[in-house]
Amino acid sequence: MGRSQCCDKVGIKRGPWTQEEDTVLVSYIQKHGPGNWRSVPANTGLMRCSKSCRLRWTNYLRPGIKRGNFTKSEEGLIVHLQSLLGNKWAAIASYLPQRTDNDIKNYWNTHLKKKIEKHQLATTGCTTSSDSNNGCPEIMTSRCHNNNASGNSCHSNLPSSDLSSSSYASSTHNISRLLQGWTRCSPKVKPTAPDQDLTCHGIQMKVDQESCHPLFNEELKQLLPAWEEPSAEASFYGSQSTPACADGKKRFDAQNPPLAALENWLLDEAARQVDLSVGYIDSISHAFI
DNA sequence: AAGCACTCCAACCGCAGGGCG
DNA sequence: TCGCCCTGCGGTTGGAGTGCT
Numbered sequence A: 001m002g003r004s005q006c007c008d009k010v011g012i013k014r015g016p017w018t019q020e021e022d023t024v025l026v027s028y029i030q031k032h033g034p035g036n037w038r039s040v041p042a043n044t045g046l047m048r049c050s051k052s053c054r055l056r057w058t059n060y061l062r063p064g065i066k067r068g069n070f071t072k073s074e075e076g077l078i079v080h081l082q083s084l085l086g087n088k089w090a091a092i093a094s095y096l097p098q099r100t101d102n103d104i105k106n107y108w109n110t111h112l113k114k115k116i117e118k119h120q121l122a123t124t125g126c127t128t129s130s131d132s133n134n135g136c137p138e139i140m141t142s143r144c145h146n147n148n149a150s151g152n153s154c155h156s157n158l159p160s161s162d163l164s165s166s167s168y169a170s171s172t173h174n175i176s177r178l179l180q181g182w183t184r185c186s187p188k189v190k191p192t193a194p195d196q197d198l199t200c201h202g203i204q205m206k207v208d209q210e211s212c213h214p215l216f217n218e219e220l221k222q223l224l225p226a227w228e229e230p231s232a233e234a235s236f237y238g239s240q241s242t243p244a245c246a247d248g249k250k251r252f253d254a255q256n257p258p259l260a261a262l263e264n265w266l267l268d269e270a271a272r273q274v275d276l277s278v279g280y281i282d283s284i285s286h287a288f289i
Numbered sequence B: 001a002a003g004c005a006c007t008c009c010a011a012c013c014g015c016a017g018g019g020c021g
Numbered sequence C: 001t002c003g004c005c006c007t008g009c010g011g012t013t014g015g016a017g018t019g020c021t
Helices: A019-032 A039-044 A050-061 A072-085 A089-093 A101-124 A172-178 A218-222 A224-228 A230-238 A259-268 A270-288
Strands: A195-200 A203-208
Touching (some): A050 A101, A072 A089, A072 A101
Antiparallel strands (some): A195 A203
């Protein structure tokens, strides 16, 4: 289990990616598909380590990534799942196919964690760390939220393109241009599998349903409302299948809560999800004011 | 206007674990 | 079975941007 030494080499460029580097990386992946990251720097001439290439792709260049403000539904789902799974960002991200684990992690650390800690302090006087459920018994899940929904101070639903940034690396438009013509979710997509259209940064793409997370279907039908159709997904997880995402890797392992149980529980909540995602967050944000 | 403090997030670091010879 | 290679994951950092005094 040796540690990769790829980033220890001298001459490896670090820091923000340039447009040229992104172009090189995207065009290479368009040709060869993601994976075999070790060979990417060698074959492209990029002075980046393989890790950096993979990270840039998975966290920024990969099709289907939604950037910008998190919706209330997404916030609610993140809070909900974090309370269940802990800091299993990859697992949580599998339920938010348009968000990367890094994005979710950042958002949690910069927004939600503070909100929840503040709320915990205000409501119980207990300053439990929201990274674990070991503190206050009244951990922040939908099971303990009250419904004093009211006005909110959460993020507006601005499209990501409204986000302004002067740096190249933050420009979704640049990425969109790079991804023109990209039509696959993953190189592992079976060519014969039924495809599904997906819009990424305004670019129409096709996504293989089989290779993506089951809840990816129809983009979760705008996330939580998707759970109005629990039967198929419940049966899917009822067999304790391991959800696989576009890269085909397992998203959960034995250390995680049984997915069937989690799914069932979440699906049981389906009828309350809209209220959860909006009312719950409303109640939180209202309490923080 | 300048300096300082704070926020946010892209990127990095190091470990874990699976695959394979 | 063992050890190496490679990738994935979660925690952390650094710097740009923003707000405050």
